[in-house]
Amino acid sequence: MIYCWEAGTLDIGDYRSNPYGALLRAGLEARGHQVSGEPYYQLRFRGLLTNARADVLHINHVYHYYKHPWRMVSLLRLSRLALWLMLARVLGMNVVWTLHNLYPHETRSRRIDRWCRLILCRVAGSVIVHCETARTQLAREFGR
Numbered sequence: 001m002i003y004c005w006e007a008g009t010l011d012i013g014d015y016r017s018n019p020y021g022a023l024l025r026a027g028l029e030a031r032g033h034q035v036s037g038e039p040y041y042q043l044r045f046r047g048l049l050t051n052a053r054a055d056v057l058h059i060n061h062v063y064h065y066y067k068h069p070w071r072m073v074s075l076l077r078l079s080r081l082a083l084w085l086m087l088a089r090v091l092g093m094n095v096v097w098t099l100h101n102l103y104p105h106e107t108r109s110r111r112i113d114r115w116c117r118l119i120l121c122r123v124a125g126s127v128i129v130h131c132e133t134a135r136t137q138l139a140r141e142f143g144r
Helices: 021-030 043-049 073-092 111-121 132-142
Strands: 001-006 036-039 056-059 093-096 124-126
Touching: 001 073, 021 093, 043 073, 056 073, 073 111, 093 111
Parallel strands: 001 036, 001 056, 056 093, 093 124
Antiparallel strands: none
16 A cells, blocks of 8 residues: 655654554554555655555545646646546556545635545545545535
């Protein structure tokens, strides 16, 4: 499994950053899964090809992949993300997305945010939510 994380470390003992990734890693490894961490800013085509044997690509906070002050650059980055996700599927990876928030707290374009989430809902084999309210919102907003 490739787990794409936003910052910090996947070390369970390092509490300088959000412990979500480290806790997820520990839980998966306890069940016999091998987890490879890739910071979101290092996910590239080469990174996917290097980890082509992975069976899962887990995306966490997706906003980092496409955000930019300029709308056109955000659209280009969103297109790149869509290509990465399609490559992961072609390589046989199951794309998993953890939905922490329906939309980012701070955004420059709600339309681009929506397109990104629609792409993820289309490509992802699974979407993880943390509560029943999030599941309801996901279904209502994105038909998933």
